Amino acid sequence: MSENQNTSGSTEQGASSERRTFLKVAACGVGAAWAGMVGYPIYRYIASPVEEAASADVVTEVEVEKGAELPKNAALMFKFGTKPAMLIHHDDDTWSAFLAVCTHLGCTPAYQPEEKRIFCPCHSGVYDAHSGANVAGPPPKPLPQFKVAVADGKVVVSRA
Amino acid sequence: MPESLGPKVYSWLDERLGLSPILELALKKRVPDHKHSFWYYWGGITLFFFIVMCFTGVLLLLYYRPGDGAYESVQQINTQIKFGWLIRSIHSWSANLMVAAAFVHMFSTFFMKAYRAPREFLWWSGFGLLSLAMVFGFSGYLLPMDDLAYFATKVGLSIPAVMPVVGPWIADLVRGGPDITAYTISRFFALHVVILPALFIPLLLLHLGLVQQHGMSIPESEQQKPEAERKSIPFFPNFVFKDLAVWLVALNVLALLAVAFPWPLGPAADPLAPAPADIHPEWYFMSSFQILKAFGGWFPGVVGEFLGIAFFNAGVVLWALVPLFDPNTKSGQWGRRVTWFGFVVLAVLIVTTIWGYAVLPAVAH
Numbered sequence: 001m002s003e004n005q006n007t008s009g010s011t012e013q014g015a016s017s018e019r020r021t022f023l024k025v026a027a028c029g030v031g032a033a034w035a036g037m038v039g040y041p042i043y044r045y046i047a048s049p050v051e052e053a054a055s056a057d058v059v060t061e062v063e064v065e066k067g068a069e070l071p072k073n074a075a076l077m078f079k080f081g082t083k084p085a086m087l088i089h090h091d092d093d094t095w096s097a098f099l100a101v102c103t104h105l106g107c108t109p110a111y112q113p114e115e116k117r118i119f120c121p122c123h124s125g126v127y128d129a130h131s132g133a134n135v136a137g138p139p140p141k142p143l144p145q146f147k148v149a150v151a152d153g154k155v156v157v158s159r160a
Numbered sequence: 161m162p163e164s165l166g167p168k169v170y171s172w173l174d175e176r177l178g179l180s181p182i183l184e185l186a187l188k189k190r191v192p193d194h195k196h197s198f199w200y201y202w203g204g205i206t207l208f209f210f211i212v213m214c215f216t217g218v219l220l221l222l223y224y225r226p227g228d229g230a231y232e233s234v235q236q237i238n239t240q241i242k243f244g245w246l247i248r249s250i251h252s253w254s255a256n257l258m259v260a261a262a263f264v265h266m267f268s269t270f271f272m273k274a275y276r277a278p279r280e281f282l283w284w285s286g287f288g289l290l291s292l293a294m295v296f297g298f299s300g301y302l303l304p305m306d307d308l309a310y311f312a313t314k315v316g317l318s319i320p321a322v323m324p325v326v327g328p329w330i331a332d333l334v335r336g337g338p339d340i341t342a343y344t345i346s347r348f349f350a351l352h353v354v355i356l357p358a359l360f361i362p363l364l365l366l367h368l369g370l371v372q373q374h375g376m377s378i379p380e381s382e383q384q385k386p387e388a389e390r391k392s393i394p395f396f397p398n399f400v401f402k403d404l405a406v407w408l409v410a411l412n413v414l415a416l417l418a419v420a421f422p423w424p425l426g427p428a429a430d431p432l433a434p435a436p437a438d439i440h441p442e443w444y445f446m447s448s449f450q451i452l453k454a455f456g457g458w459f460p461g462v463v464g465e466f467l468g469i470a471f472f473n474a475g476v477v478l479w480a481l482v483p484l485f486d487p488n489t490k491s492g493q494w495g496r497r498v499t500w501f502g503f504v505v506l507a508v509l510i511v512t513t514i515w516g517y518a519v520l521p522a523v524a525h
Contacts, residue, residue, distance in 0.1 A: 034408075041242075041243035041246055041247070042219065042243075042247075044242040044243050045219060045222075045241060045242055045243045045244060045246075045247055046219070046222065047242070048240075048241040048242045048244070051242070052240075
């Protein structure tokens, strides 16, 4: 008799501890759902400019304004998506275009007509003006190069 | 609770931060439980909306630009930034709900006579908090610089301007000139996000600290019962969980209102355009707006304006000083008179507010 009572007592205890666990899990689940519902719009709100920039970076082709007017042995800075880019008109009438973001630490390099090279003043990195190859200083990689098409007085730069 | 943290970590923190007395207090604290307990939650509801406003206010700061481009930046928040309309709508709605909850809290403490000794400073700090909240509302209303914001601020600032001698001088200083310009926006912005929070938060901490010091006030009907018959519930966890449940309801109401009725943005303010026909202040200024208008109608000229302002300010001063002329339970006859005064104030506020909305011309926006 007393044994019976004991077993029924312990199953009741088991059921109530099960109920307790269930309630705990349910409460945590509902809490997480709430946190997600509140957190999602806040995240999208804060990340809004990041998303906008990412969609602007999808650009594959840019017409360089007044590009055709660029004299020989000179460079013109323009915007490719959200980033700075550089168009160079060489002495031999060939053209090059690069993403003007130094591969070392992200400074914007400049074309030096005297030395006919691309130079980054931040840490004295040097790139070849025709190929973009990193030839001196700390840059670990060449500058990403674009394709340049010159026709009908228009200069169109596109991803290689 | 602390055991689960790991007794070593807890005792390390306790030695340095003195957690035990705080924890003991929180576990020992009890909250009275009686048929008027419902009203105890309204201070907490007000606090909840204030916290929501702090968070959404910081989020709005990410994109809002005071000055000349203010309208364009709010337009950008409303149309371009993901969920920007929602953040702005929640900020505006919780501002209104906070003032509403504060009014409920104030009148419930008034009628339960919770301002009596030793809680006078709770009443006064609460009075200061509500006053600051209304200045928060007034200054925040201008920031989007749409047409309603522009004209409501214009009218609002013409009220201190009728004060003799110093009035126009004060109004000019607040506006940064005789007209509402980008200077006014920058001034209101500084007020709204720096000066007011710097005043509000310490006063709020004082208010909350005093509640801990004196405990919840109990109404007269409870005070008459012998101590053994008074019921109470533990602060932790019972009251805290109830409070959290109420906050969840408040959050739901806020979310529903903000999504179903997104806060509008009118056309950009144009100083040369005539005021919109239905120009009116926020609802919590409607009563004072209508009292001024009514007195202006009864007594034409400056006399009417002066009498209206005097009537309203006399009411506000009497209201603030109520703990002084109804100091304790022994003030029987006075106690009943003060209760009647409360009913009259409530009636005047409600009637003039409804009156104010009733006489607005219907304009489709």
